[in-house]
Amino acid sequence: MPAKAEQLPPRTVDSVPELRALARSTGKYLRAGASAAGVDRDLARIFADDLAQLADAPLGERFPGETDVRALAFAPRVLGRPAAPGLEDLTRAARAAFGLVRWSEFYAEDDWSRDFLPSFANGEGIGPDGRLRHDRIILGLFLLGPETRYPAHAHPAEEFYIVLAGTPAFQVGADSEFVARPPGSIILHPADVSHAIRSGDEPFFGVFGWRGKIAAPSWYRDDMRDPAAPLRFPTIRKT
Ligand SMILES: [Fe+2]
Incomplete structure (x- = not known):
């Protein structure tokens, strides 16, 4: 099955009206x-003239090889709020790293991932596929x-999450x-x-890590409580 990104029509600036609004507002400000x-x-x-033209021009947004990470549309909601007490330093570090990790939807679309993938963003900063490599x-x-369920799965690697924003249920x-x-x-x-x-009505933003058998794939069963149910493996997106 082709990756979801290949099924999406090329985005134009119409999909990001904020940029048209920014061009329009900036042009007005410059003119005034x-x-x-x-x-x-x-x-x-x-x-100002240039920006007025930009505001209505058909602009292609996509670059060759660009990967859609649809959940990054939620970034302003998690980055724009004050850090929770005690999380000031970590939140500051996470924000500074936000544009440096390699964001991806990680999974290709399949029956397991289809529902949550549009709301899922995995940003590897350090690791085999990170901006900085580590094995x-x-x-x-x-x-x-928000309101997203990342379904039950497991993996031989050990994992941590630290919640920076939102109140997800684990x-x-x-x-x-x-x-x-x-x-x-x-x-x-x-x-x-x-x-x-399960995220709540706010997006969940956090730090995560893996250690141990990080090269071994994640798995799930249709019923995670049934050890006799066959193992299944999510489809990983080819990068
Ligand atoms: Fe996990």
């Missing part, structure tokens, strides 16, 4: 400010849109209840233990 002291009137007007440890950022163990975890929570997933995440 062109008569102010110290402003190069002619140049300001040239810019044994993965450190990254994680963003899950289920650790196939028979366990979901427990709401506010900002500051640390959630640890032992090797091959089933775990699932």
Whole structure:
């Protein structure tokens, strides 16, 4: 099955009306400010004219090889709010790294991933596929849109999450209840233990890490409580 990104029509600037609005607002500001002291009137007007044209021009947005990570549309909602008490330093570091991790939807679309993939963003900062390479440890950022369920799965690698924003509910163990975890929570997933995440009405933004058998694939069963059910493996997106 082709990756979801290949099925999407090429985006144009119409899909990001904020940029048209920015062009329009900036042009107006420059035009109004062109008569102010110290402003190069002619140049300001040239810019204003250019921006007015931009606001209505058909602009292609996509670059060859660009990967859509649809959940990054939620980034302003998690980056624009104050850090929770005690999370100031980590939040500052995560924000500074936000544009440097390699964001991806990670999974290709299949029956397991279809529902959550548009709200899923995995940003590997350090690791085999990270901006900085490491063969044994993965450190990254994680963003899950609101009202999204990242279904139960497990993996031989051990995993941690730290909640920076949102109050996701984590289920650790196939028979366990979901427990709401506010900002500051640390959630640890032992090797091959089933775990699932449900975000609330706010996006979940956090830091995650893997260690141990990080090259081994994630797996799931149709019923994670049934050890006799066959193992299944999510389809990983080819990068
Ligand atoms: Fe996991």
